[in-house]
Amino acid sequence: VRVLIPPFPGLTLPQEGSDALTVDRWDGTGDPPDMAEIELWVPPFGFGDHATVIASMGRLRVVQLLTVGYDDVTVPAPLTLCNAVGLHDGAVAEWVLAAILASLRELPAWILDQRRGELDRFETATLAGATVLLIGHGGIGREIERRLAGFDAELIRVAAHARPGVHATEELPRLLPQADVVVLAVPLTDATRGLVGVDFLAALPDGALVVNIARGAVVDQPALETELASGRLRAALDVATPDPLPPGAALRDLRNVLYTPHLSAVTRSIFPRLSRLIGEQATRLAAGEALVNVVSGSDRPPRRADQPTPVKLRSSEVP
């Protein structure tokens, strides 16, 4: 099997160097390697125009994403698209707790002002006794809940459909006024696009904290910016529109906003975990076994050796 992966220092497949596997590396910019023989492609984080590159890979069978979200990628049949579901849940949940605690305990104010020493001591909020509204109860939601357990907070779970212990999205108008913290941990779908709009935000109490580790488009960003600029709400955002935000963006310049550029999953343990996943997929592909984390296409993608080799893409044509 021939695979194309990003040239991250820690990304090394377990079986690399064996006869069964050929590994090419490409960061998505500059000259691409010869793509005609690639069967498994792993696009780098934040890659833009998948379609153009896929069209240049005549034997491509599988696109393996490094992310959980796949709202920005479409692959044509008979290709198989796989994501990295579960792989980042713990790291993202840890970022959520870090961001909630830092925001409630006002660490940004001290980090920005500790040099001057002009800030008076003042009482902060606490997570103890706060009500956390967790919207989305998949793998990341469950990992957030596990970490919240020791903090004496009140947890309200919301998901697309009600089930025991979990409220339906339709109940949000009644639930939002109780929330000290709202965590957005939903996939981006037609149902969640723009979920957090003017009415959603207006229903939150003064001082509530909006945490987004889902996708920027889950939020009506101008509406959120209005509530943040006035100081009525605060936010901890790992995603935004566009993602990442450009330098100088208004959201980066607000003291009541903690912003990181899609970093919640980017920890030192990310590459060993991704290496294992990609290595396993390559082994399964070579053996004709079912792939894991399939989100579209067949879990045993057929060989495409009968297809004509396409024209090699020139680097100037790659976005």
Added chain:
Amino acid sequence: VRVLIPPFPGLTLPQEGSDALTVDRWDGTGDPPDMAEIELWVPPFGFGDHATVIASMGRLRVVQLLTVGYDDVTVPAPLTLCNAVGLHDGAVAEWVLAAILASLRELPAWILDQRRGELDRFETATLAGATVLLIGHGGIGREIERRLAGFDAELIRVAAHARPGVHATEELPRLLPQADVVVLAVPLTDATRGLVGVDFLAALPDGALVVNIARGAVVDQPALETELASGRLRAALDVATPDPLPPGAALRDLRNVLYTPHLSAVTRSIFPRLSRLIGEQATRLAAGEALVNVVSGSDRPPRRADQPTPVKLRSSEVP
């Protein structure tokens, strides 16, 4: 009973206004009220020279502290000294988790640089998989442990004396090289003063995080500053020497130091809890019942009505 408490907006005793209780308020600066009749005194946070004020209170029976630590206060017999043990454990433990997570996930770098947008994404450490060495296993230590439980960290407990699951301080030379995070949660005693010195710090691995919510004097501060200035270690400090650090202090100006001026217990829930404690002590004192949280003197301090009324202290004599 006549009590003197600090004039904090949220500090109101439950039985205030009743005939049984007279409440005076004084912030420790400027003109003191008539102190001759005070039986229960609650000094404000950070009060300096207790002895001079106590000498002016001829009927004083009890000094009730707002803090857990009482290393900086001595009261002469037959007075009773009480602390606020247990009252701040949860808030301090929450600060410890906030500070560990913010430091490991590099939130200070993003908070300082998010405006400029010049910082590249980079992999951070995680609490998951990290080894946390918790030195001190009293109430605060147990609350830290409860909050750590969901984070997949390795916990090593250390206390003055070994017991099942807890190592003795003598074992530190063997344990320190394993620590990604060291949390200092010990009382300041002869045994812990200067515990964290040159050898202790040198035994820590590169990049280790030192968290201090104990007392500044537990640390040899020049030794710590050397390790921090070189960038080899990092720190999250809620206490230091002096406490709080003056504006412009070197420790405030290091990017690898998260500093708050003794703020870990100062949350919005502090005043209801302190009000209940002081109210309960006043009720017990009036009824001749045993006081709680006694750290020196009798738990049923005798009336001192037979003593001569001392000269009233002029404000210029109060530090």
